[in-house]
Amino acid sequence: MSTESEILAEIEALKAKIPETKALYREVCGLLFFRHGITPTTNKLYQFVRKGTMATPAEALAAFWEELRLRARVEIDHPDLPDEIKALAAEAIAGLWGHATAAARGELAASRLEHQAAAERAQQAQAEAEQATAQAQVVADHLRTELASSEERTRQALADLEAERRDHAGSKARVQQMQAQLDQARIQQQELQDSFSTELAKAREATEGAQERAAAAERRALMEIEQERQARAKAEKATEVAREKLALAEARERQQSLEHAEAVTRLQMEANTAKAALQATQEAQRGVEQQLGELRAQLADAQQAAARHQAEAQTLQGLVARLTPAGAPAPARPARKKAGKADG
Numbered sequence: 001m002s003t004e005s006e007i008l009a010e011i012e013a014l015k016a017k018i019p020e021t022k023a024l025y026r027e028v029c030g031l032l033f034f035r036h037g038i039t040p041t042t043n044k045l046y047q048f049v050r051k052g053t054m055a056t057p058a059e060a061l062a063a064f065w066e067e068l069r070l071r072a073r074v075e076i077d078h079p080d081l082p083d084e085i086k087a088l089a090a091e092a093i094a095g096l097w098g099h100a101t102a103a104a105r106g107e108l109a110a111s112r113l114e115h116q117a118a119a120e121r122a123q124q125a126q127a128e129a130e131q132a133t134a135q136a137q138v139v140a141d142h143l144r145t146e147l148a149s150s151e152e153r154t155r156q157a158l159a160d161l162e163a164e165r166r167d168h169a170g171s172k173a174r175v176q177q178m179q180a181q182l183d184q185a186r187i188q189q190q191e192l193q194d195s196f197s198t199e200l201a202k203a204r205e206a207t208e209g210a211q212e213r214a215a216a217a218e219r220r221a222l223m224e225i226e227q228e229r230q231a232r233a234k235a236e237k238a239t240e241v242a243r244e245k246l247a248l249a250e251a252r253e254r255q256q257s258l259e260h261a262e263a264v265t266r267l268q269m270e271a272n273t274a275k276a277a278l279q280a281t282q283e284a285q286r287g288v289e290q291q292l293g294e295l296r297a298q299l300a301d302a303q304q305a306a307a308r309h310q311a312e313a314q315t316l317q318g319l320v321a322r323l324t325p326a327g328a329p330a331p332a333r334p335a336r337k338k339a340g341k342a343d344g
Contacts, residue, residue, distance in 0.1 A: 005034060021052045025060030026067075028131050033064075040064065193323055200316045207309040210302070217302045221295040228288040235281035242274035 011028055018024045032038040045057035144220055
């Protein structure tokens with residue numbers, strides 16, 4: 001361990017034992033001078049102890065040298081020492097005391113100058129601090145004013161926010177009420193749409209049934225017309241055959257009127273029979289034409305019923321389209337069955 005470290009350790013031990021600052025500095029003076037052979041100075045003392053002001057170690061050092069001088073005088077005045085030794089010791093101690101006193105006074109003067117400079121710096125710092133305090137006071141007053149204004153704005157903002165909250169609560173209640181009404185309207189619209197869908201389905205079924213009945217009637221009419229065509233063709237063919245036979249018979253009658261009276265009579269009878277068949281055929285044709293007219297009337301009635309059902313279905317589809325919300329899928333239109341037309 002170095003000498004400085006030993007001195008610092010011993011001084012720390014003295015600090016623990018001696019709480020009084022001046023007494024501590026006097027003990028450190030004796031420690032440096034007697035134990036370590038170091039002449040104590042004000043700067044060294046303050047450097048090792050670092051307590052109090054610079055005047056404290058100077059006063060302690062002066063007291064140390066005064067005490068040392070008094071002790072030396074007592075020892076020098078000892079009756080057993082020769083006069084020469086007393087004189088030399090007195091001169092040596094006087095010289096040492098003079099040097100120590102001069103050093104102590106120089107250090108004290110330096111300490112005083114340093115303290116004076118420190119006091120001036122402290123006064124200047126105090127003036128600057130007072131000026132800074134005044135400026136800070138001005139800033140603080142300005143900040144207080146701004147804070148009061150900010151608090152007022154905050155209170156006004158809070159009041160506005162509370163009013164907006166009340167308005168928002170009222171608006172929210174109205175929105176909820178309108179939402180409930182809208183939900184009720186949607187439910188009613190859904191019920192009405194379901195009802196119209198049911199009615200539309202019924203109308204579709206009725207229209208499809210009417211169309212099927214009209215198609216069946218049209219098929220039956222076409223079949224009867226075809227049968228009438230075939231019957232008329234057969235009648236016309238039979239009439240043509242009868243006409244041909246009649247013409248042949250008339251020719252034969254003209255050629256063999258005299259020779260073949262019986263043949264003419266027979267042919268006349270055949271002609272009468274053919275005429276009767278022709279009349280029967282014509283009567284049957286008139287009956288078929290009458291039935292055909294009735295069937296055409298039924299077909300016209302069926303077509304009118306189908307047109308009426310189709311108009312009703314289109315009306316229902318228009319109502320559903322007006323009541324259906326935007327974006328909802330429209331109900332599919334039933335495909336219209338085409339009815340064939342009979343040739344007149």
